[in-house]
Amino acid sequence: xxxxxxxxxxSAAYRVRIALNYKGVPYxxxxxxxLKDGGQQFxxxxxxxxxxxxxxxxxxxxxxxxxxxxxxxxxxETAPDPPLMxxxxxxxxxxxxxxxxxxxxxxxxxxxxxxxYLVRTLGVSDEQKNAWYRHWVExxxxxxxxxxxxxxRSGRFALGxxxxxxDVFVVPQIFNAQRMDCSLDEVPxxxxxxxxxxELPAFISAQPSSQPDAx
Amino acid sequence: xxxxxxxxxxSAAYRVRIALNYKGVPYxxxxxxxLKDGGQQFxxxxxxxxxxxxxxxxxxxxxxxxxxxxxxxxxxETAPDPPLMxxxxxxxxxxxxxxxxxxxxxxxxxxxxxxxYLVRTLGVSDEQKNAWYRHWVExxxxxxxxxxxxxxRSGRFALGxxxxxxDVFVVPQIFNAQRMDCSLDEVPxxxxxxxxxxELPAFISAQPSSQPDAx
Numbered sequence: 001x002x003x004x005x006x007x008x009x010x011s012a013a014y015r016v017r018i019a020l021n022y023k024g025v026p027y028x029x030x031x032x033x034x035l036k037d038g039g040q041q042f043x044x045x046x047x048x049x050x051x052x053x054x055x056x057x058x059x060x061x062x063x064x065x066x067x068x069x070x071x072x073x074x075x076x077e078t079a080p081d082p083p084l085m086x087x088x089x090x091x092x093x094x095x096x097x098x099x100x101x102x103x104x105x106x107x108x109x110x111x112x113x114x115x116x117y118l119v120r121t122l123g124v125s126d127e128q129k130n131a132w133y134r135h136w137v138e139x140x141x142x143x144x145x146x147x148x149x150x151x152x153r154s155g156r157f158a159l160g161x162x163x164x165x166x167d168v169f170v171v172p173q174i175f176n177a178q179r180m181d182c183s184l185d186e187v188p189x190x191x192x193x194x195x196x197x198x199e200l201p202a203f204i205s206a207q208p209s210s211q212p213d214a215x
Numbered sequence: 216x217x218x219x220x221x222x223x224x225x226s227a228a229y230r231v232r233i234a235l236n237y238k239g240v241p242y243x244x245x246x247x248x249x250l251k252d253g254g255q256q257f258x259x260x261x262x263x264x265x266x267x268x269x270x271x272x273x274x275x276x277x278x279x280x281x282x283x284x285x286x287x288x289x290x291x292e293t294a295p296d297p298p299l300m301x302x303x304x305x306x307x308x309x310x311x312x313x314x315x316x317x318x319x320x321x322x323x324x325x326x327x328x329x330x331x332y333l334v335r336t337l338g339v340s341d342e343q344k345n346a347w348y349r350h351w352v353e354x355x356x357x358x359x360x361x362x363x364x365x366x367x368r369s370g371r372f373a374l375g376x377x378x379x380x381x382d383v384f385v386v387p388q389i390f391n392a393q394r395m396d397c398s399l400d401e402v403p404x405x406x407x408x409x410x411x412x413x414e415l416p417a418f419i420s421a422q423p424s425s426q427p428d429a430x
């Protein structure tokens with residue numbers, strides 16, 4: 001059985017949990033608390049698994065896989081059914097571009113380590129830190145919403161009526177946005193996709209509050 | 216012929232230029248100046264191509280492709296020879312995780328729009344801005360170096376002696392690091408890979424100084 005090193009609130013780990021659930025791949029859950037003990041991801045034991053000191057890590061036999069984008073692609077290649085990627089090359093590029101917009105343009109700016117640097121090194125106030133958070137989420141989601149509308153490929157999900165890797169990345173980002181009280185009034189297409197995803201067991205059981213380490 | 220909307224200094228565009236060159240895909244170069252005219256990426260004409268207002272955009276017939284990770288995967292699927300991805304699934308995950316570590320963990324923190332927010336909205340000094348830049352690059356590259364050493368898969372390039380998507384992402388990041396005077400003494404494996412890549416025409420002709428819009 002594969003083993004997932006995860007933190008309930010990590011949105012990158014949440015993506016991998018959704019993909020594992022959706023594909024029906026059973027996994028053992030190993031909790032890495034990102035705040036306790038000065039951050040368990042910085043322990044020698046965890047750094048031996050991943051020098052990046054980041055979750056998620058997927059352990060598959062002797063192999064240690066890192067980076068949520070790479071892990072989801074790996075799951076697609078090793079457990080192709082049910083698929084999270086369409087067959088058409090243009091549609092595949094579209095799906096990957098949505099996942100990538102979230103993973104590269106929105107999420108990295110609001111990582112724990114970035115927020116910490118703002119407060120501890122640059123001395124910004126809590127208010128400024130929260131404004132930073134909301135700025136990047138709201139701007140990023142607005143740009144994504146505009147793309148979804150312009151491309152006109154969405155249905156119940158980001159690409160028509162089948163779940164893809166795009167949805168796997170959208171849902172955890174919306175979860176974070178809600179937790180941080182970001183405005184979501186301007187992104188009705190993303191919220192429609194989010195609602196449809198949250199009707200599905202794979203997404204429901206992957207959510208932060210359903211994890212063994214939830215607080 | 217495909218058309219690439221690019222800015223000579225954009226490292227995301229640089230990745231796509233390398234991939235196009237490496238695969239021998241001829242392309243038309245459309246320069247989008249990220250600083251002139253308040254940023255040409257914000258023009259109505261460009262936003263009609265990409266609501267994200269980011270380069271690169273690859274135009275292939277009627278299709279507009281965005282996000283460098285998605286574009287390189289698309290090129291791999293549509294112009295598979297010579298390959299930028301290995302065949303083995305574990306090696307593929309390794310290659311993607313390196314590309315992703317750069318695209319998701321290092322580069323986004325040093326984008327123009329992020330540096331502007333630090334200065335204009337948070338009022339940090341130029342010195343603090345440069346320290347921020349170097350902090351994320353040096354920390355990110357050190358983590359990547361540690362992974363390359365631990366995985367022990369590199370040779371002339373990030374995976375053995377053949378160029379992959381990992382190298383396509385490493386080189387532009389090292390270029391940026393050099394331009395910003397980041398310390399690179401602690402990443403000898405990455406620098407060895409960089410040197411070997413910079414012997415190849417695909418990488419040389421994709422570099423910022425060789426672009427039609429270079430300054």
